[in-house]
Amino acid sequence: MATKNAKSFDPVKTLETIENQFELFQVLNEKGEIVNKEADPNLSDDELVELMSRMVYTRILDQRSISLNRQGRLGFYAPTAGQEASQLASHFALEKEDFILPGYRDVPQIVWHGLPLTKAFLFSRGHFVGNQIPEGVNVFPPQIIIGAQFIQAAGVALGLQKRGEKAVAVTYTGDGGSSQGDFYEGINFAGAFRSPAIFIVQNNQFAISTPRELQTAAKTIAQKGIAAGIPSILVDGMDPLAVYVATKDARERAVNGEGPTLIETLCYRYGPHTMAGDDPTRYRTSDTDSEWEKKDPLVRFRAYLEGKKLWNEEKENEVIERAKEEIKQAIKEADATPKQKVSDLINIMYDPKSEMPFNLKEQLDFYTEKESK
């Protein structure tokens, strides 16, 4: 340090002190052993089995979605394998009345929150019916604009707060998303109002092909919450129990009027960024892939549950078969949904009672006529 009064003025040390505070929070290690007994959420046997079932189901949903996409039967799809603990264990800590504001990779959470699978497939196909959310299902359509959902979540959280509801707004983005202006605005706004929001950053190491190290100079993404004055935590995102506890704790504080939390879940996506031509072998090595596969959330949770005699191959196969059957039904229903028409797009944008601009009316008449042939 060049200055003389180094002891009383050391911004470098301040930064280092803050950054070094962020240790990885883990409850279940890679072998499926509890390493942090104090933090064990002590879920009931039924809850443990339910969480495992959801993760297995979602892994199958991912595999089937990839294959349906390759057959040309789905449109936009962002693979989820590797992120099951980050996605489903955080969701497991929520209640039905909570609102979820997902990014494009967060389809599993909104499906488990009540969005029919058929609608998730229609969303993938770009069909507007996929974004028509049933009454009572508190989810937003997946956001494609990186980070935008952080501002929307701050708004939803403020709304819940003003209505005095005991519910939270939970939103998800990625490591890349934490570089967006919307990310900072969202966490700052919720911090300033002490609104009941939970901001989850799934740090899967890459924003398409851009590695985490080039994304930000910050040592952790969790520390970004400190600047907004909100409690923040760095969690092992491959550990379902750690993710669950961190989210449960954040939810409790939020509904008790203690404001928002930022959770960084350290994880990995095994597949490509999306199915639109991304080739991960161009920016990742197979060594890194296999290093992360050893941390797999399903592998460690399976070992943990088998140790408790709560899980076996038969149970797993039951879930796999159920998933395959339900996916088959849902895609059938999606196929049976009438194709969207240009006239639909115009009609759903306008309240039928309001006056439509003449040029749109002209187009509506043109397409209605054309589509009737």
Ligand SMILES: Cc1ncc(C[n+]2csc(CCOP(=O)(O)OP(=O)(O)O)c2C)c(N)n1
């Ligand atoms: C505002 C905006 N800029 C750029 C893009 C293009 N884009 C789509 S995904 C992506 C990377 C996002 O990475 P990350 O936030 O880490 O999420 P991940 O895909 O890894 O889950 C980018 C840059 C976009 N959709 N929106």
Ligand SMILES: [Mg+2]
């Ligand atoms: Mg990422």
